[in-house]
Amino acid sequence: MIRDITIGQYYPGDTPVHRVDPRLKIVITLVFIVMLFVTRDFLGYAVAVAALGGVTAASRVPPAFILRGLKAIFLILLFTFLLNMFMTTGTPLVKLGFLTVTREGLYGAVFMGLRLVLLIVGSSLLTLTTKPIKLTDGIESLLKPLRAFGVPAHELAMMMTIALRFIPTLLEETDKIMKAQMARGADFETGSILRRAKNLVPILVPLFISAFRIAQDLAMAMEARCYRGGEGRTKLHALKMGRVDAVAMAFTALFVALLILERVYAGAIRAALISLFLV
Amino acid sequence: MSITVKDLVYIYGEGTPYETLALDRVSLEIADGEFVGLIGHTGSGKSTLVQHLNGLLKPKSGRVFVGDAELWAKGAKPVEIRKKIGFLFQYPEYQLFEESVYKDIAFGPANLGLSKEETDERVRESMAVVGLDFDAFAQRSPFDLSGGQKRKAVIAGVIAMRPEVLILDEPTAGLDPRSQRDVLEMLERIKADRRVIVILISHNMDDIARMADRVIVLEKGRVALSGSPAEVFAHEEFLHSIGLGLPPVTELMRSLRLGGVDVEGSPLDVDEAEELLDRYLRESGARRGDRGKLI
Numbered sequence: 172m173i174r175d176i177t178i179g180q181y182y183p184g185d186t187p188v189h190r191v192d193p194r195l196k197i198v199i200t201l202v203f204i205v206m207l208f209v210t211r212d213f214l215g216y217a218v219a220v221a222a223l224g225g226v227t228a229a230s231r232v233p234p235a236f237i238l239r240g241l242k243a244i245f246l247i248l249l250f251t252f253l254l255n256m257f258m259t260t261g262t263p264l265v266k267l268g269f270l271t272v273t274r275e276g277l278y279g280a281v282f283m284g285l286r287l288v289l290l291i292v293g294s295s296l297l298t299l300t301t302k303p304i305k306l307t308d309g310i311e312s313l314l315k316p317l318r319a320f321g322v323p324a325h326e327l328a329m330m331m332t333i334a335l336r337f338i339p340t341l342l343e344e345t346d347k348i349m350k351a352q353m354a355r356g357a358d359f360e361t362g363s364i365l366r367r368a369k370n371l372v373p374i375l376v377p378l379f380i381s382a383f384r385i386a387q388d389l390a391m392a393m394e395a396r397c398y399r400g401g402e403g404r405t406k407l408h409a410l411k412m413g414r415v416d417a418v419a420m421a422f423t424a425l426f427v428a429l430l431i432l433e434r435v436y437a438g439a440i441r442a443a444l445i446s447l448f449l450v
Numbered sequence: 451m452s453i454t455v456k457d458l459v460y461i462y463g464e465g466t467p468y469e470t471l472a473l474d475r476v477s478l479e480i481a482d483g484e485f486v487g488l489i490g491h492t493g494s495g496k497s498t499l500v501q502h503l504n505g506l507l508k509p510k511s512g513r514v515f516v517g518d519a520e521l522w523a524k525g526a527k528p529v530e531i532r533k534k535i536g537f538l539f540q541y542p543e544y545q546l547f548e549e550s551v552y553k554d555i556a557f558g559p560a561n562l563g564l565s566k567e568e569t570d571e572r573v574r575e576s577m578a579v580v581g582l583d584f585d586a587f588a589q590r591s592p593f594d595l596s597g598g599q600k601r602k603a604v605i606a607g608v609i610a611m612r613p614e615v616l617i618l619d620e621p622t623a624g625l626d627p628r629s630q631r632d633v634l635e636m637l638e639r640i641k642a643d644r645r646v647i648v649i650l651i652s653h654n655m656d657d658i659a660r661m662a663d664r665v666i667v668l669e670k671g672r673v674a675l676s677g678s679p680a681e682v683f684a685h686e687e688f689l690h691s692i693g694l695g696l697p698p699v700t701e702l703m704r705s706l707r708l709g710g711v712d713v714e715g716s717p718l719d720v721d722e723a724e725e726l727l728d729r730y731l732r733e734s735g736a737r738r739g740d741r742g743k744l745i
């Protein structure tokens with residue numbers, strides 16, 4: 172039932188991709204996203220697809236897992252695609268009633284669709300290969316310079332860690348409560364909207380109570396272990412850059428360089444390709 | 451009413467890296483009025499199995515029949531079947547939600563569509579059955595009760611539905627001895643009535659041996675043993691090997707045997723054990739002419 176929902180799911184593994192320092196991985200993901208917007212044509216995307224494909228293969232995350240993430244945004248994807256296809260003016264290709272598909276529109280639709288897919292796949296690769304705890308560690312560490320401007324980096328990261336940690340717990344709890352009330356004859360599937368809303372009471376009350384209980388228990392456990400915020404706190408798993416990270420950086424630099432070169436010499440490359448085909 | 455389960459398979463988290471095969475081709479039949487004890491090591495699939503009996507979990511494959519209705523057949527109504535089955539979850543106190551104990555117990559009967567008078571009668575009756583004083587508790591908030599009182603309130607809520615099948619997942623776990631006895635006595639009364647199928651999951655082998663007509667042993671999601679308590683608890687070594695205990699007297703006899711005393715049999719209660727030991731002492735005394743060895 173509800174348990175089958177996975178959020179920010181992590182796919183366990185011990186590949187180089189998993190081992191890259193989370194700070195670096197976050198930065199690389201951001202660079203990747205920026206580069207997607209720098210690119211103006213399909214040749215650039217070919218490079219991005221190849222890079223992403225390589226990293227995915229190296230991470231050993233089954234492609235089915237990654238594509239599952241796309242299911243959630245399928246509607247947005249379709250919407251973007253159709254909007255681009257029909258709303259761009261240019262050379263007409265086909266006419267469907269009052270709608271016209273133009274050459275430019277089709278190009279734009281495929282291009283934007285591809286950009287969205289690459290964006291989602293790229294960022295889900297980050298969450299799939301990084302433990303949530305490490306991810307928040309990385310975010311905390313990246314936010315640290317902002318402390319000078321009053322950003323409570325540690326507290327933010329702690330809140331994120333706790334929230335992430337308790338999503339599955341609360342889902343489990345909801346599942347349990349729903350089952351228990353269903354066993355008592357509650358019916359969540361039929362009836363008017365008003366009736367169904369009323370039916371949620373037997374779920375929500377116990378859920379809130381257990382959420383508060385969990386929060387209280389956690390606060391007590393943290394206090395019992397003398398937690399007192401970020402000041403002077405060290406980490407059990409200190410983040411340290413290693414050889415994998417150097418490789419990752421080199422790989423990223425190569426990727427960025429390729430895409431910039433492609434953008435600068437796009438005209439020349441196209442001309443070369445065309446002449447190649449003509450010969 | 452009877453319950454039949456055929457080749458039930460259930461997998462948690464299928465298609466994720468955390469897949470667990472919780473039930474592996476489980477088949478069983480439970481006759482009308484039978485009292486079944488379900489035992490097994492932690493994680494052997496007991497809770498998973500019973501949740502299939504009222505359609506809370508949908509099996510990956512296999513069939514479940516309750517009475518003449520097949521759950522998950524086309525056009526079947528799990529909601530209707532659930533109304534005939536009382537289900538007490540493991541540590542069930544979290545399911546209390548109403549403002550008063552009375553209203554909470556009335557939740558089940560109200561879902562059955564009973565009249566106010568009928569509901570009132572059932573609430574009073576079931577509070578009496580579990581031993582919660584109506585005047586003292588009916589109007590209290592369920593959240594202000596002690597753990598044991600909460601458990602009794604939940605049990606009352608289940609009984610108030612007058613189910614034809616009663617499934618209890620470790621009803622006595624975490625209760626003080628007095629409340630445990632209350633719950634067990636209530637079960638004895640239900641058993642004596644013989645109108646309800648009872649399925650009791652428990653880690654207390656003594657309770658199981660005393661009350662069950664039949665014991666089913668689950669191990670790694672499979673039915674490992676099934677039979678009368680005497681038959682099942684005779685498999686002492688096997689039960690030990692899968693991490694299960696024996697009723698205390700059975701355990702005592704086993705220890706005696708391991709210690710070199712040559713007694714036969716696996717008694718389930720003290721009387722039976724006394725008889726066996728007495729016979730042993732008489733026979734060995736007759737052989738050796740002394741009765742003091744055991745002491």
Ligand SMILES: Nc1ncnc2c1ncn2[C@@H]1O[C@H](COP(=O)(O)OP(=O)(O)OP(=O)(O)O)[C@@H](O)[C@H]1O
Pocket residue numbers: 174462463470471472490491492493494495496497498499540
């Ligand atoms: N909600 C769940 N998600 C994933 N796996 C689960 C879930 N519930 C149970 N399992 C797994 O399924 C197996 C059977 O669990 P189940 O709860 O049926 O055991 P049990 O016999 O009731 O144990 P216990 O005596 O501890 O209550 C276990 O290996 C458990 O880890």
Ligand SMILES: [Mg+2]
Pocket residue numbers: 496497498540619
């Ligand atoms: Mg259990």
